[in-house]
Amino acid sequence: MPRGECRGQGWWHGKFRGCGYRLTLGREAILDILSKSESHLSAEDIYVKIHTRYPSVGLTTVYRTLDVLSSLGMVYKLDFGDGRSRYEFAEGPKGAHHHHHLVCTQCNKIIDYTDFIDDEVELLNQTEKGLGQKYKFKITNHLIQFYGVCEECSGKK
Amino acid sequence: MPRGECRGQGWWHGKFRGCGYRLTLGREAILDILSKSESHLSAEDIYVKIHTRYPSVGLTTVYRTLDVLSSLGMVYKLDFGDGRSRYEFAEGPKGAHHHHHLVCTQCNKIIDYTDFIDDEVELLNQTEKGLGQKYKFKITNHLIQFYGVCEECSGKK
DNA sequence: TTTGATAATGAAAACCATTTTCATTAAGGA
């Protein structure tokens, strides 16, 4: 098996242990679902998926686990203003990815866009540096959202 | 009285009437508070302020009024992820202003920054145009937030 | 000015995503 590859029960083993957390069935199941899913799952979404395969894992555990994963930086907690949080796998140890979204204010559809991102990221990095210095913030992340009305919702008139 | 100035009970009179809404004490009070306040008030904040001067105005009305104002575009509803919505006066008929924030993930402090905004806005306008075309979105607004840890919270260790 | 349709309101109850409580179970170092 090539070096550098994840093996056994996944690369997150070490992260849990190293931080004093225990590796449990529920946590593995949740990480498994999250890592294989398209983004933007709510706690309930995750619970439903988990529950079919591991009926013993409850919604409370889903919430608690998402909290832990969030604080470990393995998962991002997002908010699109529809009253429930969404969670997104942080794409493994190779690093974060972007939170640049297009949000329909009528049907709450979310589009992750990657167009134009290069220029944006460059500017954001500069801004981040400038703001960090001026306000003495340790900036770790950013979010860009454009709000509007999507094609279907415009059509509905 | 010079032309163009707001008079009587405020420029919003016309907007209400024009949309079939009635002008009530509660609505005036809320608009009054909002237009004079620093931004980022929660519904509760507004309710407390209102209640001292107009004890007859209830929290329910505050929520309902904020909804109406929001849908009229007179107020922006913001979400900083602390579980409660914040509201911000849309700065009158001369136009919106920016939603570029620095958010401390530990104490939830929000800083509105205006530094670096010119470059940002220019890039955002381009992106907005490009995204709007590609995804057929009618984009009306945007939000940029940088997340990090503020000076005090870093100090706490 | 009075009248009348109906929009707006307050109080209380309902809602619902999330968190807490608490007794029980299980991970994993010794």
Add this chain to the structure above:
DNA sequence: TCCTTAATGAAAATGGTTTTCATTATCAAA
């Protein structure tokens, strides 16, 4: 294997927001 204590599920609590419903108030029309 044992033992400390982290993790768990179920149920209750929390807290921001919305709904219900009977009452009140706005304002266009007479």
